Amino acid sequence: MDESQSQLAYFALERRIVTLQLKPGALVTEKQLIELAGHGRTPVREAIQKLAWQGLMQVRPRVGLQIALIRPEDHADIMTVRRQLEPVAAGLAAAHASGPQRQAFLKCAATMNAAAVSGDIVAFLSADKEFDVLIEQACPNRFLIAALEPLQTHSRRLWFSQATLEKLDCAVSLHVAVIRAIQQRDGPAAEAAMVGLIGYLAGESAL
Numbered sequence: 001m002d003e004s005q006s007q008l009a010y011f012a013l014e015r016r017i018v019t020l021q022l023k024p025g026a027l028v029t030e031k032q033l034i035e036l037a038g039h040g041r042t043p044v045r046e047a048i049q050k051l052a053w054q055g056l057m058q059v060r061p062r063v064g065l066q067i068a069l070i071r072p073e074d075h076a077d078i079m080t081v082r083r084q085l086e087p088v089a090a091g092l093a094a095a096h097a098s099g100p101q102r103q104a105f106l107k108c109a110a111t112m113n114a115a116a117v118s119g120d121i122v123a124f125l126s127a128d129k130e131f132d133v134l135i136e137q138a139c140p141n142r143f144l145i146a147a148l149e150p151l152q153t154h155s156r157r158l159w160f161s162q163a164t165l166e167k168l169d170c171a172v173s174l175h176v177a178v179i180r181a182i183q184q185r186d187g188p189a190a191e192a193a194m195v196g197l198i199g200y201l202a203g204e205s206a207l
Contacts, residue, residue, distance in 0.1 A: 054150035079202035097138035
């Protein structure tokens with residue numbers, strides 16, 4: 001089985017969970033998820049396993065698959081961990097990103113800015129996922145990334161549930177500051193910019 005198909009199925013379903021197209025608490029079938037993902041049974045099953053491990057979906061015996069409920073009270077706990085780990089990941093990404101990865105970061109920043117101009121919150125969230133994936137690819141510490149990935153996805157869903165255009169503008173500008181530091185290979189600046197981003201997001205009532 002081609003691993004990329006599993007990843008594509010995961011991205012498709014994760015995006016629908018984050019943007020509440022798959023509503024919190026909803027019961028879904030494997031067949032429905034296969035249709036939504038646009039991929040076969042095996043990659044979708046692997047995507048379901050990953051989503052269940054991340055706490056975004058529950059596999060309930062004799063009931064089926066259930067999209068996890070949104071728990072706003074989780075926000076503070078999630079951000080406590082992100083505040084400690086994410087600046088480290090940004091600093092490592094700045095030090096280790098390849099030339100093509102740095103160019104991909106710039107493209108991501110352009111997409112975010114375009115989303116801010118058009119007020120397209122869904123487009124920003126797609127770019128935000130790409131931002132996280134790029135840091136994951138550039139950061140050499142796989143344990144650090146494994147800890148962050150599920151927290152980032154929960155954060156995106158919480159943020160989307162109460163998103164506004166004002167929040168979008170602030171989020172874009174702070175993300176772009178991190179990208180600029182990574183592009184310039186400035187690890188300390190990338191860490192400081194990420195501290196600013198996470199600090200701002202942690203201060204919101206729901207991220």
